[in-house]
Amino acid sequence: MVKAVVLGASGGIGQPLSLLLKACPLVDELALYDVVNTPGVTADLSHISSVAKITGYLPKDDGLKHALTGADVVVIPAGIPRKPGMTRDDLFKINAGIVRDLVKGIAEFSPKAFTLVISNPVNSTVPIAAEVLKAAGVFDPKRLFGVTTLDVVRAETFTQEFSKLKNPSEATVPVIGETIVPLFSKVAPGFQIPADRYEALIKRVQFGGDEVVQAKDGAGSATLSMAFAGFRFAEAVIKAAKGEKGIVEPTFVYLPGVEGGAEIAKATGVDFFSTPVELGPNGAEKAINILGGITEQEKKLLEACVTGLKGNIEKGVEFVKNPPPK
Known part of the structure; x- marks a missing residue:
């Protein structure tokens, strides 16, 4: 049994990524998490006649905990795109904070999962993930990847x-x-x-x-x-x-x-x-x-x-x- 999780499932990357994972015969269970719109994305994908059983969660009611518990593979495309008037430093601080907080959830609820970081910039967000996992005492370098x-x-x-x-x-x-x-x-x-x-x-x-x-x-x-x-x-x-x-x-x-x-x-x-x-x-x-x-x-x-x-x-x-x- 393979449980895959997408953190940031409602975004521009998260939705097509979730579609591909839902269609993948290697995935038995797929959990989606985001701060908005996850129920709608989940309902839409749930109509696809493939192997994976799909669930979707919002932050309320311990959504992150439920999404991550039992995870084998966690993919993180979460983050916001750069908006007009926003500096690269502004964007970094927001996305870095998002990744840090999500990885804290992984450290607590699925520390043995393979963690695949997509969120930009990967050459900063992966070191962020590593530091969070180290602080929690669960860092396994073999299980943390930046997707290049x-x-x-x-x-x-x-x-x-x-x-x-x-x-x-x-x-x-x-x-x-x-x-x-x-x-x-x-x-x-x-x-x-x-x-x-x-x-x-x-x-x-x-x-x-x-x-x-x-x-x-x-x-x-x-x-x-x-x-x-x-x-x-x-x-x-x-x-x-x-x-x-x-x-x-x-x-x-x-x-x-x-x-x-x-x-x-x-x-x-x-x-x-x-x-x-x-x-x-x-x-x-x-x-x-x-x-x-x-x-x-x-x-x-x-x-x-x-x-x-x-x-x-x-x-x-x-x-x-x-x-x-x-």
């Missing part, structure tokens, strides 16, 4: 003209860091990116979200593709938990707590990093170091990534240790 799969999905899609694969997801295009470093030198099956297309392709993978915002004329962001990416990673975690072997997905993890991670932490100088991870019954079984033999161009991208990443990680840790005044 959308970067991978974009890289697969945008390189299809070079991979020539009918299904672009059959290509392995590693994307590391979390400040998005696609390693085109490590693709499998191997294919070449023309030199005159390289920089534009890197930029497109890194700033693919801007395409969507512009196409939606500022009225939305990449919610549907993010929901697909969140589902793809959740499905991989569930399959691995059920014993399927050989599942490797890039994800943002706490390196010192995962086998093989210390070597990557030493090479990069950061404790949190997105790298290909072999998944298993206990979560993150092994972090795979693919930094050897990368190109000079990729080394430069990695250096810039690590500089930004250090500040983002520190910001997340500081938020929990010294919360801003309300």
